[in-house]
Amino acid sequence: MSYRKLFYVLNFLLLGVFVWAVVKDNDAEWKTYQRTYYEKMATYLDAQAGQQKDPAQAAKLRAQADEYRRHPLAIKQIITDGLGRYDRCITCHVGMDEYENPGMTTPFKTQPYAGHPDIAGLVKAHPFEKFGCTVCHEGQGLATTVADAHGWVTNWDRPMLTGVHIQGSCVKCHGDFRTLKGAEAAAKGYDLFHQHGCLGCHSIDGVGGTISVDLGDIADKPIPRIAPYNFLRVTIDGKHLEEKDWKIQNWILGHLVDDPEYVTPNDPFAEDNAEPIAPSPMPDFSKELTRDQADDIVAYLMGMTKVEEDEIPYRYHVAAPPEKEPRFASAKAHGKYVFEKYGCAGCHGVDAVAGRRRFNALGPGQKDYDPKMTKAELFAEMEKGREPTLPDLMSGYDHDELVAKIEQGVPPTAAKKWDPNGPLPVVYMPAWKGKISKKELDDLATWLLSTAKQQNLGF
Ligand code: HEC
Ligand code: HEC
Ligand code: HEC
Ligand code: HEC
Ligand code: HEC
Incomplete structure (x- = not known):
């Protein structure tokens, strides 16, 4: 055999050993948890038996404990009822196997040995033998190691939530x-x-x-x-x-x-x-x-x-x-709701309090553009670009003009850039005509006009 062949054969053997080691190791992981659960149950039942005054009851508990000790180890799986999931979580979380433990509670506090918390009657409302686990938790139902099952591994799209x-x-x-x-x-x-x-x-x-x-x-x-x-x-x-x-x-x-x-x-x-x-x-x-x-x-x-x-x-x-249908005490209250409903806050701020950032648009406190500025200075000034703070501008509108402005929007190409060589501001004022009903628009304008800042009345 040439050295080259020997090299390949040895490599192949090494790979074999490696695969075997991984399989054996993975196998050991769930077995350890399952065995520990049965041992903990047996110890718990023996302790209960020790406190029993009635010898017949005590004997019964001891027999149950022995059953746990002799319990064969096996992979357990829930095949969900039409939900397309095959969940082996109960292989380790044995106390959540409804057949093994219909009460779904255990005397233990730590996972994977504890029972399932019954928040909002959740356990009764969703029988686990029908729903499985991953429909709520996500993770990798078929896996039998902690890292894989919980889905906290590279490139698993649905990790445990x-x-x-x-x-x-x-x-x-x-x-x-x-x-x-x-x-x-x-x-x-x-x-x-x-x-x-x-x-x-x-x-x-x-x-x-x-x-x-x-x-x-x-x-x-x-x-x-x-x-x-x-x-x-x-x-x-x-x-x-x-x-x-x-x-x-x-x-x-x-x-x-x-x-x-x-x-x-x-x-x-x-x-x-x-x-x-x-x-x-x-x-x-x-x-x-x-x-x-x-x-x-x-x-x-x-x-x-x-x-x-x-x-x-x-x-x-x-x-x-x-x-x-939400009811509103006034046109103003309804208008504020309309502002929220259509996401105006995304650009003009919550409750229209302050316009949000609009990179390289004009904004308050900007220095004059100067081509000699460094990149860092240019960036800092472009950062100050803002979408309009609406209450500052309301004195310039009457009701119908405002409705018309909202309906028409402002096309992105109309944006004034601070740095003429810089990027076009991405965000623009969409046209809302046909998207917002007439009644909503009227009440929206009424509310916006009511936010006008006193000092900006223009006198
Ligand atoms: C190989 C054994 C094993 C399997 C299989 C397994 N778990 Fe676990 N699980 C554990 C252990 C051990 C813990 C406690 C330590 C930890 O959080 O890593 C735990 C903890 C948890 C917790 C609490 C975690 C936290 O951070 O609060 C949840 C929830 C959970 N498991 C859900 C699942 C679900 C859902 C599945 C099936 C997709 C599953 N487990 C499969 C062993 C397992
Ligand atoms: C796979 C779908 C599904 C998922 C996921 C799901 N549920 Fe349910 N849930 C149901 C069904 C179906 C019912 C039964 C409704 C009925 O009987 O009318 C129900 C019933 C309930 C009930 C009792 C009845 C009620 O409506 O008040 C509660 C509470 C509940 N679910 C809460 C939750 C919570 C909290 C979550 C998330 C942690 C959740 N559910 C996840 C489908 C689901
Ligand atoms: C209907 C949805 C739903 C189903 C089905 C479900 N769970 Fe949960 N589970 C929850 C919610 C909600 C919590 C509480 C999460 C929290 O508050 O952190 C929870 C908590 C847990 C915990 C953590 C408990 C602790 O001690 O903190 C474990 C472990 C767990 N579930 C395992 C399972 C396993 C295993 C199954 C399947 C046999 C399952 N769950 C099925 C909704 C569900
Ligand atoms: C002013 C416009 C604007 C607002 C308001 C906005 N986003 Fe975004 N969002 C974007 C843009 C543009 C992207 C595209 C990626 C990027 O450039 O960051 C994005 C990306 C995202 C992404 C990533 C999407 C993906 O497919 O990767 C998420 C998630 C997201 N936004 C959530 C939100 C949430 C939640 C809110 C509200 C709290 C919100 N966004 C408000 C403009 C906005
Ligand atoms: C995606 C961001 C965005 C959303 C969402 C948005 N706007 Fe605008 N809005 C802008 C921008 C940018 C301008 C400034 C346009 C310009 O002059 O270049 C503007 C301008 C305006 C103006 C004119 C202000 C002036 O300069 O006189 C009004 C009024 C207005 N918006 C109201 C609204 C209302 C009401 C809504 C919700 C229905 C809304 N906007 C949603 C970005 C937005």
Whole structure:
């Protein structure tokens, strides 16, 4: 045998040993958890027996303990009823196997030995032998190691949802999630999404703005379409993500707890492109949302999936109660609601208090353009570009003029640039004609006019 052949054969053997080691090791992982669960149960029952005064009862408990000790080890799997899931989570989380342990509670406090928390009557409402686990938790149902099952591994698109993010799953099935017990964070997320004007630039299933992407299937966005370049720029709690944390929920969260301008810096000085491109126009929400609020929005958006729509049969969907037409005490109150409903806040700020940033547009406090400025100085001035702060301008309008302005919008090409060689401001005033009803427009104008600043009446 030539050395070359020997080299190949030895390599092949080495690979074989490696594969065998991995398989054996994976096998050992679940077996250890399952065996430990049975041993813990046996020890617990023996202790109970020791406290029993009635010898017959004590003997019964000891017999039960022995049964646990002799319990064969096996992979356990829930095949869901029409939900297309094969979940082996109960291989380790044995106390959540409804056949093994119908009560779903155990005497133990730590996972994977504890029972399932019964929040909002959740366990009864969703029999696990029908629903499985991953329809709520996500993760990798078939896997039998902790890292793989919890899906916290590279390139698994549906990692386990932790903390409040799990409420995205409730949103998939429950049209009534805004009033559902146990889905409070997702309901808050929905409200925040609307109050902060995300719909000014984004749509959900076609309803909303066209400046940026539709978020109606954001939870399905494949990781390879984001990684690796973009994830390197995401920071959460001030830290860059490890590769195993490159997950869609962290991509969304990263847009809300850090400045999107750093996530998507683009090319404002045309260094790599023929034309300059402004950085992301998405507002820096880290300045106006708390971390909890950002997580609530993520919880809501993790329910925005279309793949699941195909997978989850209709009988699992819970319809929303018919939406009550909100009633308003006055035209002004209704107008403020309309402002929120169409996402005007996304560009003009919550309650129209202050225009948001509009890179390289004109803005308050800008120095005069000077071509001799350094790049850093130019960037800093372009950063001061702003969308209009509406209350400052209302004295220049009467009711009909304002309605007409909102209906017509301002085309993107009409934008005045601060740096004539810099990028065109990305964000523009959409035309709302045909999108907002006449009554809504009237009340919107009434409210906006009422916000006019006293000092700007022009006398
Ligand atoms: C190989 C054994 C094993 C399998 C399989 C497994 N788990 Fe776990 N699970 C554990 C262990 C161990 C812990 C506690 C330590 C930890 O969190 O890593 C745990 C903890 C958890 C927690 C609490 C985590 C937290 O951070 O609060 C959840 C939720 C969970 N598992 C869900 C699942 C789901 C859903 C599946 C199936 C897709 C699953 N597990 C499959 C072993 C397993
Ligand atoms: C109807 C949705 C739903 C289903 C189905 C479901 N869970 Fe949960 N599970 C939840 C929620 C909600 C929580 C609480 C999460 C939180 O507050 O962190 C939870 C919590 C847990 C925890 C953490 C408990 C702790 O001690 O913190 C584990 C482990 C877990 N589930 C495992 C499972 C397993 C295994 C299955 C399948 C046998 C399953 N779940 C099925 C919704 C569900
Ligand atoms: C696969 C779809 C599905 C998922 C995911 C799901 N549910 Fe449900 N849920 C149902 C169905 C179906 C019912 C039964 C409704 C009925 O009987 O009218 C139900 C019933 C309930 C009930 C009791 C009845 C009610 O409407 O008050 C509660 C509470 C509940 N779910 C909360 C949750 C929460 C919280 C989550 C997320 C952690 C969740 N569900 C995830 C489908 C789902
Ligand atoms: C002024 C317009 C604007 C507003 C308002 C806005 N965004 Fe964005 N958003 C964008 C643009 C443009 C992008 C495209 C990527 C980039 O350049 O950052 C984006 C990207 C995103 C992404 C990543 C989408 C993907 O497919 O990768 C998410 C998630 C997101 N925005 C969520 C939100 C949420 C939640 C809100 C409200 C709190 C919001 N956005 C408000 C303009 C906006
Ligand atoms: C995607 C961002 C965006 C959204 C959403 C948006 N606007 Fe604007 N709006 C702008 C920009 C940019 C301008 C300045 C246009 C210009 O002059 O170049 C503007 C200008 C205006 C003006 C004229 C101000 C002036 O200069 O006199 C009014 C009034 C106005 N918007 C009202 C609204 C109302 C009401 C809504 C919601 C129905 C809304 N806008 C939604 C970006 C937006």
